[in-house]
Amino acid sequence: MQSKLIRSIVYWVILSPLVVVILFPFGVMFVTAVRPRDELFVFPPTWWFSEFRWGNFAEMWVKTSFGQALLNSVYVSVMSTLLALALSIPAAYALSRYRFPGKGAYRTFLLMTQMMSPIVLVLGLFRLMVALGMVNNLNSLVLTYAAFNMAFTIWMLQSYFNTIPRDLEEAAWIDGATHFSSLIRIFLPLAVPAMAVTGIFSFINAWNEFVLALTMIRSSDDFTLPVQIYSQVAGRYQVEWHHVMAGTVLATVPVAIVFSWLQKYLIRGMALGAVK
Amino acid sequence: MPALPAPNVHDGSEMTSFSGLKPLAMILPGLFLAMFIIGYPVADLAYTSLQEVSRFGKLQGFAGFANFAEVFSDPLFWSSLYRTAIWTVCVVAGTLLLSLPIAIMLNEDFYGRGLARVIIMLPWAISLTMTAVVWRWTLNGRSGLLNATLMDVGIIAEPIEWLAEAQLAFTVEILVGILVSIPFTTTIFLGGLSSMPQESYEASMVDGATRWDQFIHITLPLMKPFINIAIVLNVIYVFNSLPIIWVMTEGGPANGTDILVTYLYKLAFRFGQLGKAAAISLIMFGVLLAFTILYVMLVSRGDRQPEEVEEG
Amino acid sequence: MASVTIRNVEKVFGSIKVIHGVDIEVAEHEFVVLVGPSGCGKSTLLRMIAGLETISSGDIMIGERVVNKVPARDRDIAMVFQNYALYPHMNIFDNMGFSLKLRKRPKSEIDRKVMEAAETLNLRPYLQRSPAQLSGGQRQRVAMGRALVRDAQVFLFDEPLSNLDAKLRVTMRTEIKALHQRLKTTSVYVTHDQIEAMTMADRIVVMRDGRVEQVGAPLELYDRPGNLFVADFLGSPSMNFIEGNARRSDGAALLETANGSQIPLPENAPVVDGQPVVLGLRPEHLSLTDPEEGFAATVKVVEPTGANVEVFFDFAGQEVCAVFNERYPLVAGQKMAISWLPDKVHLFDGVSGQRLESE
Ligand SMILES: Nc1ncnc2c1ncn2[C@@H]1O[C@H](COP(=O)(O)OP(=O)(O)OP(=O)(O)O)[C@@H](O)[C@H]1O
Ligand SMILES: [Mg+2]
Numbered sequence: 001m002q003s004k005l006i007r008s009i010v011y012w013v014i015l016s017p018l019v020v021v022i023l024f025p026f027g028v029m030f031v032t033a034v035r036p037r038d039e040l041f042v043f044p045p046t047w048w049f050s051e052f053r054w055g056n057f058a059e060m061w062v063k064t065s066f067g068q069a070l071l072n073s074v075y076v077s078v079m080s081t082l083l084a085l086a087l088s089i090p091a092a093y094a095l096s097r098y099r100f101p102g103k104g105a106y107r108t109f110l111l112m113t114q115m116m117s118p119i120v121l122v123l124g125l126f127r128l129m130v131a132l133g134m135v136n137n138l139n140s141l142v143l144t145y146a147a148f149n150m151a152f153t154i155w156m157l158q159s160y161f162n163t164i165p166r167d168l169e170e171a172a173w174i175d176g177a178t179h180f181s182s183l184i185r186i187f188l189p190l191a192v193p194a195m196a197v198t199g200i201f202s203f204i205n206a207w208n209e210f211v212l213a214l215t216m217i218r219s220s221d222d223f224t225l226p227v228q229i230y231s232q233v234a235g236r237y238q239v240e241w242h243h244v245m246a247g248t249v250l251a252t253v254p255v256a257i258v259f260s261w262l263q264k265y266l267i268r269g270m271a272l273g274a275v276k
Numbered sequence: 277m278p279a280l281p282a283p284n285v286h287d288g289s290e291m292t293s294f295s296g297l298k299p300l301a302m303i304l305p306g307l308f309l310a311m312f313i314i315g316y317p318v319a320d321l322a323y324t325s326l327q328e329v330s331r332f333g334k335l336q337g338f339a340g341f342a343n344f345a346e347v348f349s350d351p352l353f354w355s356s357l358y359r360t361a362i363w364t365v366c367v368v369a370g371t372l373l374l375s376l377p378i379a380i381m382l383n384e385d386f387y388g389r390g391l392a393r394v395i396i397m398l399p400w401a402i403s404l405t406m407t408a409v410v411w412r413w414t415l416n417g418r419s420g421l422l423n424a425t426l427m428d429v430g431i432i433a434e435p436i437e438w439l440a441e442a443q444l445a446f447t448v449e450i451l452v453g454i455l456v457s458i459p460f461t462t463t464i465f466l467g468g469l470s471s472m473p474q475e476s477y478e479a480s481m482v483d484g485a486t487r488w489d490q491f492i493h494i495t496l497p498l499m500k501p502f503i504n505i506a507i508v509l510n511v512i513y514v515f516n517s518l519p520i521i522w523v524m525t526e527g528g529p530a531n532g533t534d535i536l537v538t539y540l541y542k543l544a545f546r547f548g549q550l551g552k553a554a555a556i557s558l559i560m561f562g563v564l565l566a567f568t569i570l571y572v573m574l575v576s577r578g579d580r581q582p583e584e585v586e587e588g
Numbered sequence: 589m590a591s592v593t594i595r596n597v598e599k600v601f602g603s604i605k606v607i608h609g610v611d612i613e614v615a616e617h618e619f620v621v622l623v624g625p626s627g628c629g630k631s632t633l634l635r636m637i638a639g640l641e642t643i644s645s646g647d648i649m650i651g652e653r654v655v656n657k658v659p660a661r662d663r664d665i666a667m668v669f670q671n672y673a674l675y676p677h678m679n680i681f682d683n684m685g686f687s688l689k690l691r692k693r694p695k696s697e698i699d700r701k702v703m704e705a706a707e708t709l710n711l712r713p714y715l716q717r718s719p720a721q722l723s724g725g726q727r728q729r730v731a732m733g734r735a736l737v738r739d740a741q742v743f744l745f746d747e748p749l750s751n752l753d754a755k756l757r758v759t760m761r762t763e764i765k766a767l768h769q770r771l772k773t774t775s776v777y778v779t780h781d782q783i784e785a786m787t788m789a790d791r792i793v794v795m796r797d798g799r800v801e802q803v804g805a806p807l808e809l810y811d812r813p814g815n816l817f818v819a820d821f822l823g824s825p826s827m828n829f830i831e832g833n834a835r836r837s838d839g840a841a842l843l844e845t846a847n848g849s850q851i852p853l854p855e856n857a858p859v860v861d862g863q864p865v866v867l868g869l870r871p872e873h874l875s876l877t878d879p880e881e882g883f884a885a886t887v888k889v890v891e892p893t894g895a896n897v898e899v900f901f902d903f904a905g906q907e908v909c910a911v912f913n914e915r916y917p918l919v920a921g922q923k924m925a926i927s928w929l930p931d932k933v934h935l936f937d938g939v940s941g942q943r944l945e946s947e
Contacts, residue, residue, distance in 0.1 A: 008387035015381065018374070019395050021455060025410040026398075028421045032413065045416075045424035045435060087306035094299035106303060108572055113310050115509075115568040117516035119537050120560045123544045123553050124317025127324070147313030150306050167673035170640050173660040174667045175687035175734070189677045208403030210519045215545065226405040230523060233409055241413050248410055252402045259401030260394045263463075 032245035040241050060243040068221060069228035076138050076224055077206040080145035081199050084153050089195065092157035097166060114151035119211050126215050140216045145206045153198050160194030197265045204255055225251045325554035343551040352531055356539040360515065363535050367453040368510045371461050379465030400459035408523035411452055415439055442532025445525050449533060452520055461506050468502030508571045512564065536560055589616045589774050590651035590741040592637060597646035599632050606632055607798040617772040623785040624795035630778040631746055637776060638744050639663050650741060666735035667744040672727045674719035681715040684733045705736040725756045745777040761787060782822050794818050816941040819868050819934060825898060828908045830867040831938060834859035843867050847905030854930045856946045864938025873932040874910035882925030887918050901926065
């Protein structure tokens with residue numbers, strides 16, 4: 001007990017600089033978001049401010065059309081996640097359950113696309129969307145996010161599916177179930193948690209994506225949140241930092257909470273097979 | 277004996293367990309989308325890079341390797357390449373050096389470990405764009421709260437213009453890069469540590485090993501595959517990371533913080549030099565491919581899949 | 589109920605053949621146990637009967653019907669898996685009733701059958717629990733129950749007791765046997781535990797490397813093992829083997845071991861002079877005797893098990909194990925004499941390992 005206490009103190013002391021550096025921008029974010037506008041650019045700079053202006057949030061929401069960007073982000077993240085899941089679940093099931101020719105090559109393909117980053121292909125992707133007439137169309141993001149996320153979702157789902165014993169489905173067949181009904185009545189109910197967790201990670205990836213959204217979306221009505229917030233900072237002479245920070249708070253805090261809550265599943269998924 | 281039902285007629289496709297052609301049908305739709313969304317751009321880039329391209333994206337005929345020649349004679353390409361190397365090496369090295377001890381600590385039992393885990397993973401949950409936006413404000417040369425804090429503590433007397441000068445800005449960006457890479461890397465290491473055999477530690481303790489001995493002789497060798505994978509993955513991610521530099525300085529001032537991705541993005545979407553941008557994309561794609569193959573090799577070597585035999 | 593016929597069945601995984609032409613007949617109502625060392629293909633064979641693996645060549649018939657191409661769900665068999673394979677998201681009642689539900693039986697019938705099975709297996713108090721809330725032994729019972737409600741033609745068991753502790757295994761063994769005696773459902777039971785095989789089987793099939801070594805009633809196999817492998821596999825402690833060459837002079841036969849010891853063989857032993865031979869003696873057939881009547885043997889190790897004593901002797905230059913019910917006061921190094929009844933001798937050809945049968 002004693003040694004655990006000492007260890008706890010030592011570890012927290014060692015970790016404290018990092019903890020401070022991580023939490024520092026959050027402090028900045030909150031403190032700026034609730035400041036009165038005329039206390040933004042004071043000199044010398046100070047943490048102190050005169051009152052909490054919760055009205056900043058409402059003002060920002062209206063002035064920056066935050067609601068529209070939020071809707072766009074939700075649409076893109078939800079649709080791309082659904083598409084990725086719809087394509088990944090059968091693929092992951094096949095990988096986890098079947099022997100088939102070309103399985104090794106397929107695994108390799110997945111690993112390679114998992115590493116493929118959109119930025120390297122961004123010009124080609126843009127020209128593809130031009131060719132498809134999908135520039136300035138949120139569905140261009142739905143397609144690309146789903147495609148780039150799929151390797152991750154398949155990989156993650158597969159490693160979870162592997163933990164569901166195939167005995168269960170075999171037992172169902174012997175009990176008289178068709179492949180289809182064993183899938184629906186035995187496998188899927190057990191796989192729901194894995195699909196939910198994977199879906200949420202895919203959602204967060206889409207939610208946070210920047211480069212493709214910046215490239216494909218040109219009109220501010222269709223901006224997703226990262227681009228909307230970036231657009232308030234980039235190339236402006238006067239940046240309304242209290243609005244920007246209020247926007248980042250709203251855009252990041254809910255996601256950060258969900259992520260923190262699910263983080264252990266990610267570690268488990270990695271231990272199960274994403275890395276090993 | 278009761279009468280038996282007449283033999284059912286089956287084509288055998290649903291016969292066994294888990295074999296046959298059905299799995300191909302299951303992977304195909306996803307495969308098709310990935311091939312299309314990833315394959316088309318690669319092909320298009322390869323084609324475009326060999327063409328003369330107008331400012332407006334019109335291909336104006338075969339140009340051989342002219343675009344590549346132009347890239348290689350461009351001093352900004354070389355300085356971006358050089359900075360990409362510095363950026364990648366510094367961020368990856370810094371991340372690894374910090375993440376391993378952090379993971380080891382987080383893998384042990386101490387009061388508040390759950391909280392520490394959540395805090396250290398936090399940067400991962402937030403998009404790089406948002407992080408960079410917040411840091412850009414935090415580092416504001418006049419009214420940024422980093423200056424406020426440092427002045428309050430008495431470390432500096434005058435505010436510092438963190439992002440106005442290339443050298444300093446680049447250093448700060450590297451530090452932010454390290455900060456946001458720690459969670460992912462720590463996660464890999466935690467995965468590795470959790471699969472570490474406890475008996476080896478207990479056995480070595482019986483043999484009289486100190487904690488340092490344990491680290492050198494047990495932890496490090498057993499963690500080696502995870503360290504390798506963390507290196508390769510981080511190299512790939514960091515090499516490709518645009519948002520931090522783009523949001524904080526847009527590669528400026530005066531191209532002084534440009535790395536390849538930011539330079540590429542400017543060429544393509546600011547300066548309209550599509551041929552050149554395609555050429556750089558292709559070069560980067562090649563580098564990425566090399567690292568990816570390295571990664572695939574590392575993963576499949578560590579991959580202890582149950583033996584699978586294809587059924588004919 | 590139905591018989592099961594396995595006719596010249598082979599199984600190939602990729603390019604590896606794991607079952608090499610197996611023929612087994614399981615009669616109606618019979619309880620047949622497949623035994624053999626790990627990896628010999630027992631599970632594979634069972635899964636082929638169940639319809640969980642394709643049959644590479646040969647035929648499997650359930651009753652009169654060739655089932656090679658019939659999917660598992662239409663074979664009318666029930667199976668108990670090694671890890672029970674209980675559906676974790678259903679309670680015990682639903683686990684047991686699932687097959688009837690799939691067959692769209694009326695609710696009253698499902699209730700009645702599940703209750704009946706639960707009664708038989710003492711599972712009544714647990715019907716509303718989920719599998720995770722049961723002990724290993726109870727889960728095993730549920731797995732049995734799932735098979736029971738089916739009235740299936742054939743029961744298949746794949747090492748159903750291997751996850752239980754030693755004591756529970758003995759109890760469940762008895763229960764399964766009692767159940768079979770009541771229901772008389774044709775059963776194929778896979779195990780690598782020879783005691784399970786001996787105690788439960790009407791007939792045992794001993795397998796090795798994808799081949800059947802011998803088929804027969806338990807005591808038949810025990811008393812007249814067809815070859816060295818079967819002799820060695822059945823019985824614990826296992827049979828002693830003394831290697832040597834047969835010598836024949838004036839009608840008398842004897843075995844000469846490497847260190848020159850000579851052991852008389854029965855006069856009618858089917859051996860010729862110079863033939864390499866293995867003499868097999870079960871430990872419980874050895875007894876201590878007067879020095880002038882027996883063979884000299886030196887005590888090496890004495891291991892009391894409580895019920896009896898296992899003694900390891902140095903005999904004819906080889907190690908020999910004997911089991912005595914008497915607690916003789918033996919100590920290591922002691923010189924004793926052992927003997928056996930001539931009709932308890934097993935003889936095997938030293939080259940082929942096949943049993944040498946006296947005419
Ligand atoms: N799906 C498969 N692919 C390739 N080989 C397999 C497969 N399933 C089983 N085998 C091989 O077939 C052989 C027989 O396996 P099987 O599971 O039938 O053994 P077993 O007698 O049940 O052993 P145990 O007592 O350990 O359960 C083994 O060598 C095994 O490696
Ligand atoms: Mg088996």
